[in-house]
Amino acid sequence: MEFEAVKAWLIQQTNRQIRIRWLFALPGIVLTPIALAAGILIIFVLVRAFGRDSTDPGMDARCLWIALGAIPVMFIINRLMRRPDEPEKYYHEASVEDDSLVGSYVHRRKVQLRFFLWVIFTGPRLIDWVIFSFGEISRLKKQDSHSCAAVLWLLLLKGKKVPYPDIQREFDWIDLEATLSQLSWITGLLHLKSPPPGLSLTEDLRVAIRPGALMG
Numbered sequence: 001m002e003f004e005a006v007k008a009w010l011i012q013q014t015n016r017q018i019r020i021r022w023l024f025a026l027p028g029i030v031l032t033p034i035a036l037a038a039g040i041l042i043i044f045v046l047v048r049a050f051g052r053d054s055t056d057p058g059m060d061a062r063c064l065w066i067a068l069g070a071i072p073v074m075f076i077i078n079r080l081m082r083r084p085d086e087p088e089k090y091y092h093e094a095s096v097e098d099d100s101l102v103g104s105y106v107h108r109r110k111v112q113l114r115f116f117l118w119v120i121f122t123g124p125r126l127i128d129w130v131i132f133s134f135g136e137i138s139r140l141k142k143q144d145s146h147s148c149a150a151v152l153w154l155l156l157l158k159g160k161k162v163p164y165p166d167i168q169r170e171f172d173w174i175d176l177e178a179t180l181s182q183l184s185w186i187t188g189l190l191h192l193k194s195p196p197p198g199l200s201l202t203e204d205l206r207v208a209i210r211p212g213a214l215m216g
Helices: 003-049 059-080 087-095 101-141 145-158 164-170 176-182 203-215
Strands: 189-192 198-201
Touching: 003 059, 003 101, 003 145, 059 101, 145 164, 145 176, 145 198, 145 203, 164 176, 164 198, 198 203
Parallel strands: none
Antiparallel strands: 189 198
8 A cells, every 4th residue: 555645544534534634623713702791691690689689780790800800710610620520420419319308409509509600610611612723723733644543554554553763763764752642633643552652543544544545
């Protein structure tokens, strides 16, 4: 199999990944202002509801400024919050709530609180997603396609696991660590740790590359 054909396949797949990440990023860009506005509205309503002097004519203005001032706090808390590590446990606990009158009341309040928190923090999470997507796009655009294709070509040629030292010996001009990092998005590139540690390709990836390389 020609090296240039493998390189052409890799470039085609990389460009496809870039387009996919753009498709992920664009909805985030569009929805972020809406989500932030919804979060600010929720905070405004909550502050207004718990305001001590509801007859104060300046209450709405103060509540609005408090809601706007909460924006950086939303981003800070979003960064510090831990995501649920065990969703199954979370849903199990939610499904065994006390069915008594008090239990039902508490459960409704928990659901309302979770809904409000979800709305409030959707904006910061969308921004995180957009930043992540642009980071991935930038990383893919900086990919050294020549070095990455060389590694794929060697793995296809050998048809088995190739130890890291052998890859470096075959291509002493590449930065192997950086190249492997750039190839991390490819599903089917196997990092085998059994001695000697090295790389291999799944059969599905080999089948995917071969027709694509021949077409290239």
